[in-house]
Every structure is written in C-alpha cells, then in structure tokens.
Amino acid sequence: MNLDALYSELTLKMNAKVVLVVLDGLGDIATREQNFLTPLEAATTPNLDALAKESAQGRMIPVAPGITPGSGPGHLGLFGYDPLEFQVGRGVIEALGLGVELQPGDVCARANFATLDANGIVTDRRAGRIPTETCEKLCAMLSAKVKTIGDTEIIIKAGKEHRFVVVFRGKGLEGPLTDADPNREGFAIPTVKPRDAKNLKQKKMAKLIADFYKQALPIIAKEKPANGFLMRGIAHQPEIPLFEDRYKLKPAALAVYPMYKGLSQLVGMKKIEGPQTIAEQFERYVAEYDNFDFFFIHYKYTDKAGEDGNFTAKMKAIQDFDAALPILLRKRPDVLAITGDHSTPCAVHGHSWHPQPVLLNSKLSGSDKLERFTETGANLGSLGVFEAKYLIRLMQANAKMFDKFGA
Amino acid sequence: MNLDALYSELTLKMNAKVVLVVLDGLGDIATREQNFLTPLEAATTPNLDALAKESAQGRMIPVAPGITPGSGPGHLGLFGYDPLEFQVGRGVIEALGLGVELQPGDVCARANFATLDANGIVTDRRAGRIPTETCEKLCAMLSAKVKTIGDTEIIIKAGKEHRFVVVFRGKGLEGPLTDADPNREGFAIPTVKPRDAKNLKQKKMAKLIADFYKQALPIIAKEKPANGFLMRGIAHQPEIPLFEDRYKLKPAALAVYPMYKGLSQLVGMKKIEGPQTIAEQFERYVAEYDNFDFFFIHYKYTDKAGEDGNFTAKMKAIQDFDAALPILLRKRPDVLAITGDHSTPCAVHGHSWHPQPVLLNSKLSGSDKLERFTETGANLGSLGVFEAKYLIRLMQANAKMFDKFGA
Numbered sequence: 001m002n003l004d005a006l007y008s009e010l011t012l013k014m015n016a017k018v019v020l021v022v023l024d025g026l027g028d029i030a031t032r033e034q035n036f037l038t039p040l041e042a043a044t045t046p047n048l049d050a051l052a053k054e055s056a057q058g059r060m061i062p063v064a065p066g067i068t069p070g071s072g073p074g075h076l077g078l079f080g081y082d083p084l085e086f087q088v089g090r091g092v093i094e095a096l097g098l099g100v101e102l103q104p105g106d107v108c109a110r111a112n113f114a115t116l117d118a119n120g121i122v123t124d125r126r127a128g129r130i131p132t133e134t135c136e137k138l139c140a141m142l143s144a145k146v147k148t149i150g151d152t153e154i155i156i157k158a159g160k161e162h163r164f165v166v167v168f169r170g171k172g173l174e175g176p177l178t179d180a181d182p183n184r185e186g187f188a189i190p191t192v193k194p195r196d197a198k199n200l201k202q203k204k205m206a207k208l209i210a211d212f213y214k215q216a217l218p219i220i221a222k223e224k225p226a227n228g229f230l231m232r233g234i235a236h237q238p239e240i241p242l243f244e245d246r247y248k249l250k251p252a253a254l255a256v257y258p259m260y261k262g263l264s265q266l267v268g269m270k271k272i273e274g275p276q277t278i279a280e281q282f283e284r285y286v287a288e289y290d291n292f293d294f295f296f297i298h299y300k301y302t303d304k305a306g307e308d309g310n311f312t313a314k315m316k317a318i319q320d321f322d323a324a325l326p327i328l329l330r331k332r333p334d335v336l337a338i339t340g341d342h343s344t345p346c347a348v349h350g351h352s353w354h355p356q357p358v359l360l361n362s363k364l365s366g367s368d369k370l371e372r373f374t375e376t377g378a379n380l381g382s383l384g385v386f387e388a389k390y391l392i393r394l395m396q397a398n399a400k401m402f403d404k405f406g407a
Numbered sequence: 408m409n410l411d412a413l414y415s416e417l418t419l420k421m422n423a424k425v426v427l428v429v430l431d432g433l434g435d436i437a438t439r440e441q442n443f444l445t446p447l448e449a450a451t452t453p454n455l456d457a458l459a460k461e462s463a464q465g466r467m468i469p470v471a472p473g474i475t476p477g478s479g480p481g482h483l484g485l486f487g488y489d490p491l492e493f494q495v496g497r498g499v500i501e502a503l504g505l506g507v508e509l510q511p512g513d514v515c516a517r518a519n520f521a522t523l524d525a526n527g528i529v530t531d532r533r534a535g536r537i538p539t540e541t542c543e544k545l546c547a548m549l550s551a552k553v554k555t556i557g558d559t560e561i562i563i564k565a566g567k568e569h570r571f572v573v574v575f576r577g578k579g580l581e582g583p584l585t586d587a588d589p590n591r592e593g594f595a596i597p598t599v600k601p602r603d604a605k606n607l608k609q610k611k612m613a614k615l616i617a618d619f620y621k622q623a624l625p626i627i628a629k630e631k632p633a634n635g636f637l638m639r640g641i642a643h644q645p646e647i648p649l650f651e652d653r654y655k656l657k658p659a660a661l662a663v664y665p666m667y668k669g670l671s672q673l674v675g676m677k678k679i680e681g682p683q684t685i686a687e688q689f690e691r692y693v694a695e696y697d698n699f700d701f702f703f704i705h706y707k708y709t710d711k712a713g714e715d716g717n718f719t720a721k722m723k724a725i726q727d728f729d730a731a732l733p734i735l736l737r738k739r740p741d742v743l744a745i746t747g748d749h750s751t752p753c754a755v756h757g758h759s760w761h762p763q764p765v766l767l768n769s770k771l772s773g774s775d776k777l778e779r780f781t782e783t784g785a786n787l788g789s790l791g792v793f794e795a796k797y798l799i800r801l802m803q804a805n806a807k808m809f810d811k812f813g814a
C-alpha cells in the first residue's frame with residue numbers, strides 16, 4: 001500500500017495548532033578549529049534549553065544519504081513531499097527567489113545575458129558579468145516590447161549581474177525543454193526541444209521559446225556586451241497536492257525572503273506579509289493564531305552565516321533566535337518543531353548533506369531528557385535519524401491527527 | 408526518480424583519495440560472559456581512539472534487519488550495490504573463494520563428491536567427507552579428461568574435503584538452473600532445468616550440465632566412496648556496473664584471501680598482489696597512493712577469530728590492526744571509512760545480522776565527540792543506523808563528489 005495514501009486515509013481533522021520553525025541551514029559539524037563545538041553547541045540558548053527538557057530530538061536526512069539539497073528540495077521535504085517525487089525546475093526556483101508570484105502551469109526559465117558575435121556564436125556566456133543595473137535596464141527594454149506572444153503573457157524579471165528569469169503564463173504550456181544554451185563558448189544558441197518528443201504541450205512551448213528569441217534578440221542586438229541571452233532549466237511549475245488537502249491543516253507562511261515565500265506558495269500556504277525580524281514574525285504568529293492551523297516560520301540568518309563560514313555570526317543568529325523564542329511561546333502551539341531545511345556547516349561554506357537536528361515538542365512528544373538542543377544531543381534522541389519528509393507526519397501524530405491503523 | 412540515477416547525475420570527478428578498510432566480521436555483541444564488553448571495547452586501540460575523536464560514527468545494516476549476510480552480499484553492500492538487486496550465485500562466490508579468476512559470463516557451480524549406489528541413488532551426499540587430498544586427486548582426474556565440451560571450456564578446482572567448483576566458460580551461457588542435487592539421500596541426481604523455461608541460454612546451459620555428467624561420471628565410477636558428484640547454485644557471474652563508472656573513482660583492492668580479491672574484481676577493482684600482513688597492505692597503499700582514487704583494504708583475522716568464538720584472538724586481531732594503522736595514516740586519505748562487512752560475534756561462532764560499527768573520517772565528517780571506536784559508541788554517532796549500501800555515498804559526499812540537488 002502506498003504510504004501517503006495510508007496517512008491520508010488515517011488523517012482526522014483536529015483543532016490543533018501546529019508550528020514548523022525553520023532555521024535555514026541550522027545543522028553544523030564539530031571541528032577541531034572550533035574546539036569540537038557546533039554553533040548551536042557554542043551558543044547560549046536558555047529558551048531552547050528549557051524547551052529541550054520536555055522535547056524529543058533526532059536528526060533528519062534532507063533527501064538521501066550524502067545528498068546536499070538546494071532550498072527547494074530542502075523545504076519540500078520539510079513540507080512532507082518526497083523531494084525525489086516532487087522535483088521543481090531551476091527556472092521555477094529562480095523565479096520564486098526573485099519574488100515572481102507564480103501560478104499553476106507557469107513555465108519558467110533561468111536566463112543569462114550573453115555576448116554573441118556577428119554569426120550568432122556565443123563568445124561570452126555571461127556577457128562579462130554585467131552590473132545588476134545594466135541587467136535591470138535590459139530586462140526593462142525586453143519587458144516593454146515583449147508583453148505577450150499570442151495568448152501567452154511574458155514576465156521578465158532581473159536578477160543579480162547577468163541573470164534574469166522569463167515566465168511564460170498561458171494555456172496548454174509545459175516543460176521540461178532542452179536548454180537554449182550551448183553550455184560553453186564558441187557555439188551558437190541551440191534551438192530548444194521538448195524533453196518528451198510526443199508531448200504536444202512541450203512542443204507548443206518550444207515554439208514559443210523560438211518566437212520569444214525572434215522578438216527579443218533584435219531589441220538588444222546593438223547593446224554591448226550583452227547582445228544576446230541564454231535560457232536554461234525551462235520547466236513548468238509542477239502540480240503539487242495542496243498542503244491543506246494533504247494534511248487537513250490550514251497553513252500560513254511567515255517568511256521574509258522571496259524564495260521561501262515562493263516555496264510555501266507552491267504547496268498553497270497563505271503568505272503573511274509584513275514582519276521583517278524573527279521577533280516580528282513570532283508577534284504576527286501570535287496575532288494570527290486563531291486564523292490558521294499550521295504556521296511555517298522561516299529564519300534565514302543561520303544559513304547566511306554558514307555560507308560565509310562565519311562561526312560567530314551563526315552562533316549569534318542562533319542566540320538572536322533564542323532571545324525571540326518566548327514571544328512564540330506566549331501562545332504555545334500544540335505541536336512545535338524547530339529544525340533546519342539542511343545543514344550549512346561553517347567549514348563547508350555552503351549547504352551540505354549532514355543530517356540536521358530537529359526538536360519536536362508537544363504534550364505527547366515525550367522528553368528525551370536532553371539538557372540542550374544540539375547536533376550531538378539530537379544523536380541520542382528518540383526520533384533517531386530519519387528522512388525529513390516524515391517530520392510533518394510526526395507532527396500530525398503529535399497533534400493526534402491519525403486514527404489507529406488496523407484493529 | 409531512481410536514487411542511483413540521481414547519485415550518478417550529481418557525481419563530479421574529484422581528485423580525492425578515498426579508503427575503505429574492512430575488518431571482516433568486526434561487529435560483536437556484549438555478553439555477561441565477557442563482562443559486557445565487545446572485543447573492540449576490550450582491545451587497547453590508541454590509534455583508532457585518536458581517529459575517533461575527529462570522526463563520525465554509526466552502525467550499518469548489511470542487507471536488511473535480521474538478515475545475516477555471507478561475504479558476497481556483505482561486500483557488495485559495502486561497495487554500494489544493493490545486495491538484493493545484485494545477487495551473486497553461491498557457485499560464483501565459491502569459485503572466487505578458490506581463487507578462480509572469473510570472466511564475465513562464466514557459469515559456476517558448487518559441487519560435492521558423493522556416493523552413489525549401483526542404481527545411481529545417492530547414498531551419501533558428502534562421500535563420507537573425503538580428505539582434501541582425495542578431492543584434489545579426483546578433480547585432477549576430471550580436469551585431465553574433460554577440458555572442453557563443444558566450444559565451452561571446463562575449469563575444475565578442488566576445495567576443502569568433498570567440495571569443488573566447476574566453471575563453464577563459453578558463449579551464450581546463463582544461469583540460474585535448478586540443482587543437480589536431491590538435497591537428501593535415497594534419491595537419484597535430478598536433471599537440471601532452466602529456472603526460466605523460455606531462456607534459451609539457460610536451456611543451452613542445462614544441456615551442457617547433462618553432457619558434463621555423461622562425460623565425468625564414468626571417469627570416477629570405480630572410485631570409493633566418491634563415485635559421483637552433485638552440483639548446486641549453478642549461475643553465471645552477474646553483470647554488475649563497474650565501480651569506476653558508477654562512482655567516478657579508480658579503485659584498487661588490497662586483499663590477502665582469494666574470496667575478497669574475487670569480490671573486488673567482480674566490480675572491476677584492480678587487484679594489487681603481494682602484501683600478506685595488514686602492515687604490508689598499508690605500506691603498499693602508501694606506495695600506490697598516486698595510482699588510484701579508491702582503495703579497498705581487507706583484513707580477515709577478526710572474522711576468523713569470531714568464527715572460532717575466540718574472544719581473545721579477536722581482541723588481539725583488532726590490536727594488531729590498530730598497531731599497523733599509523734602506516735596508513737602516513738598518507739592520510741581525504742576520506743577514510745573503517746568498518747566490517749558484517750558482525751561475527753564470538754558468542755555466535757559465525758556471521759550475524761547485528762549492525763556493524765562504522766567510523767567515517769574526513770575534513771568534513773565532523774566529530775561525534777566520541778573517545779573511542781566501539782559498537783556502543785557507534786550507537787551514539789551522527790550517522791545513525793543505516794543500510795551499508797549508503798556508506799560509499801557518504802564517502803563520496805565527504806570527498807565533495809556530489810553536486811547540489813536542486814536550486
């Protein structure tokens with residue numbers, strides 16, 4: 001029997017309040033350079049410590065052993081969607097990251113401005129990494145002239161340096177397509193093709209890309225050095241079962257950065273705008289307590305510090321978080337999970353595969369008798385090491401949302 | 408999406424040196440008789456202790472909970488091949504163990520000398536367990552007279568007591584076949600049949616076995632008590648994706664016993680001959696450091712002592728290993744895993760299903776803050792309890808060989 005179908009069959013609607021707090025990239029590793037302490041271990045966290053005494057702990061594998069996830073798979077896993085089953089194209093992720101409010105069926109492409117010679121050969125795939133302002137100017141030029149192709153709306157949004165995204169919003173469109181990118185210099189831009197030759201929607205989409213090139217290239221033909229562009233990761237927003245239907249929990253997202261707002265919207269969470277700090281996010285949670293069953297609260301600064309390899313900044317980000325935690329606990333949820341979407345160890349300067357620690361608190365979580373919430377402590381917890389996609393199921397169980405299976 | 412396909416897609420070629428050290432049957436259990444210590448816990452292991460402080464630990468399930476593996480599945484798992492997906496027939500394992508250098512497509516059978524009565528009824532399936540010398544003499548008689556059947560080469564190799572193997576090397580041959588063994592006394596030797604009645608290569612192979620019996624039986628018909636033989640586990644060497652293709656690591660094997668040389672050759676590792684002791688194996692690793700990316704180093708004596716139920720000998724084998732370890736560390740690999748292929752607890756006097764401890768060391772393994780490498784310590788490690796087939800993936804991750812999954 002399909003496990004998701006079983007969970008669904010056993011799910012009961014309850015009036016529990018369930019909160020998932022994600023400290024992005026929380027997990028870390030203990031190294032000699034830092035006296036064998038992780039930032040979480042080195043930080044002073046009286047509020048997390050108090051919570052830990054009454055909580056269960058464990059560690060979560062974001063995708064599969066050894067796999068380092070991007071933010072997309074990391075969050076889909078936390079939202080209970082198998083990241084291997086529900087794959088989101090890079091164009092979609094990029095568009096979400098730039099704050100484009102995607103609609104189901106939108107096809108997105110990551111794009112780069114590039115330099116072409118007189119014969120259309122790519123001589124610089126990144127057009128010398130033009131400044132962001134130039135990119136914004138070029139995107140504005142394209143946006144002004146290419147608003148629609150047939151009945152398809154074209155949305156162009158500038159990113160950093162040479163990067164931008166193009167979103168195609170229309171009927172009967174689908175990805176994935178091959179790239180309009182030779183992936184090296186010295187070649188012309190290849191014509192995109194459907195990944196599945198028999199898929200008529202992909203065929204229509206490939207034609208649309210060709211038409212887009214026909215209209216857009218002349219607009220920037222006289223620019224220097226960015227007189228062309230490449231497109232990659234062309235795919236539609238995948239159909240993902242709505243969070244509320246799947247878990248019988250009415251969800252809201254309290255995130256500051258566009259990427260995480262976007263990822264929560266992919267599964268149909270209601271975006272709550274406004275709060276900028278974790279204290280403000282928690283205040284807003286308290287204010288919205290009665291309006292939703294499930295709150296996803298995203299905190300970015302642990303990941304940022306990890307990416308920079310800045311141990312002290314990561315420790316500080318954790319301490320800032322801990323200081324704000326009592327605001328959340330003013331309206332104590334029935335079930336609270338605090339974790340990361342993956343590890344971003346300072347020693348790695350980026351995302352990694354190391355299982356992130358998770359703390360699960362409810363009246364029924366039990367206590368693992370751990371004095372603190374840390375990676376090393378989490379190794380000893382009752383939750384063990386498990387795949388992140390099961391966290392939401394444990395939260396539902398703690399909310400008494402599952403009927404007994406079998407007599 | 409298929410997980411192996413994902414791993415493969417994300418794999419980057421790196422110049423990392425990756426070393427897998429297998430202490431055969433390393434895992435053990437703590438019993439009252441041994442003051443609740445395992446041999447690993449009772450042993451004095453200063454070098455492993457020093458390594459443990461900077462390493463991650465965990466325990467590995469060789470195949471599935473409760474399953475006791477033979478050396479074949481145990482090692483295939485360590486090499487990253489699901490032992491349920493890649494099954495190697497007992498004939499193949501036996502041939503490898505006797506040092507036959509198999510080629511792809513070879514069909515192997517385990518054989519026993521047996522006693523038949525005048526009507527061809529099996530009266531003793533093991534021919535009274537004839538001495539090894541008699542077995543060697545009989546095999547030589549068969550080898551001398553049955554060198555080929557049609558265009559198929561026949562290789563016969565004596566084992567211990569009544570045991571031997573027959574290898575059929577030719578074109579268009581395949582197993583598995585049913586056994587030429589009634590599995591009890593009082594019955595005739597059954598005619599072998601294809602396991603898949605429609606498989607023409609199996610049919611050809613079944614005919615070949617019948618022809619082999621026709622030629623071979625008369626040669627020993629007058630011998631006593633071994634005037635017949637039985638054949639089991641008749642199967643071909645399975646097609647296994649090459650280690651180097653699968654992991655982008657150029658592999659070498661430093662093993663002393665034929666079985667482990669053979670298993671490493673099954674996946675295409677380069678066999679390095681010569682070293683007889685673990686110190687010599689490590690010396691050779693140092694000498695060959697630049698020539699390969701991956702080294703499989705096999706140490707047999709922990710398993711032997713476990714099979715004998717000899718606690719002191721197993722402890723001593725671990726101490727001998729520990730004493731040689733500094734030689735390996737002279738050329739410290741980027742990633743080092745030390746583990747067993749399964750447990751061989753002294754109290755069991757044989758292989759068992761108990762998860763074996765594993766130590767994983769790299770600049771990015773993180774430290775689990777454990778003072779020693781032991782079964783009990785490994786229970787507390789960040790790697791948790793996981794299937795052995797993922798170890799190679801964790802080693803690849805530690806060697807930074809995986810690109811990020813998703814944006």
